[in-house]
Structures are given as structure tokens and as C-alpha cells.
Amino acid sequence: MIINNELLKRISIRGRVAFALFLLEQIIAKNDLFYLKMMIKYIKEFTESRQLDEWHYKIEKLTPEYILNSEYYELKNIINELDFKNLKQCYYNLPEDVLMLVEDTIWIGISNLYGDTGEYSKGSLFYLRRVLLHSEKYNLEYPVFHNRFSFFEGDGWGAPFNYDIEKKTFIEKNR
Secondary structure, three states: OOOOHHHHHOEOHHHHHHHHHHHHHHHHHHOOOHHHHHHHHHHHHHHHOOOHHHHHHHHHHHOHHHHHOOOHHHOOOOOOHHHHHHHHHHHHHOOHHHHHHHHHHHHHHHOOOOOOOOOOOHHHHHHHHHHHHHHHHHOOOOOOOOOOOEOOOHHHOOOOOOHHHHHHHHHHHOO
16 A cells, blocks of 8 residues: 555654554564564553653664664663563564564654654654555555644654554544
């Protein structure tokens, strides 16, 4: 499914993270990627957080690129050893497109964190487009978020929201 770029531009950065997370959750469910479910918890904190610098500190160390090139002692303040080992093994065994989907979902939130969002946050839009590209072959349901999470709210970031409630609302409306 091709989504109009102008519609994507209207989605806040928090909404873009939620959009990508919604797709990632579907792939996790369809492919029974149990250990990847723990990443959902960490990523969705972005949609609720008012302290995005704290979220960034934690999440940047949980990206596939970082985990695959790290040892546990580097992350012991963020994740327990068993979860680290399981996540590293999970990342190691993931298909490249799913691995990139996880990485790009995280980068939607990180890309404009310490800079100006500009007209429509080119950085986060770039990573959202990549998420859509990586997820195309999975025949997923796309959320309609362009009317819900306006880019014109909160200087492009959008207001914090509870991802689980919004996801439930979207699913119930589309049954």
C-alpha cells in the first residue's frame, strides 16, 4: 500500500513512532518473535514521555546496531543480562528487513531530538518512509494517524499519549 507523502508529513513525530510501532507489532505477532516484544515496551515510551532525553539515553543502546556490537557490561544499567543475551540472539537471527524496521522505528524518535523539526521533520519522515518500505512485503494493516496526531501540535512532536489506548481505539474503529 502506498501512502501519500503529504499525509505522512501531517503526522507528529510521536504519531510517526506510533505508526511504525503498530507495523512492527504486527510483524512480531505474525512471525512469533517473542524476544523482540520487549523492545515494544521501550519504543512506546517515546509516545508518552515528557523526558525524551532520558528515553534517548536508554533506547540508543538497545538498537540492533548497538546491541550486536556490544557486551553486557556496557548495558548493565539499562537491561538485565538474560534480556541482553536474548535480545542479542534475537537481533542476530532476524531477517535484515525486520532488523532495519526496528532500527528505523527507533530513529524516527531520535532523528530530530536535539534539533529543529523544521517544516515537517525531514529526518523522522525519512525513517518512517524506510519503515514503510521494509514492511511492504508483510501485507500489514496501516493505521490512519494523519487526522489524529497533528504535526502542528507541540512544535512537530505532538502531545504525549498512551500508545496502548490509541492502538486499541484504532483497532476497535476498524473491525
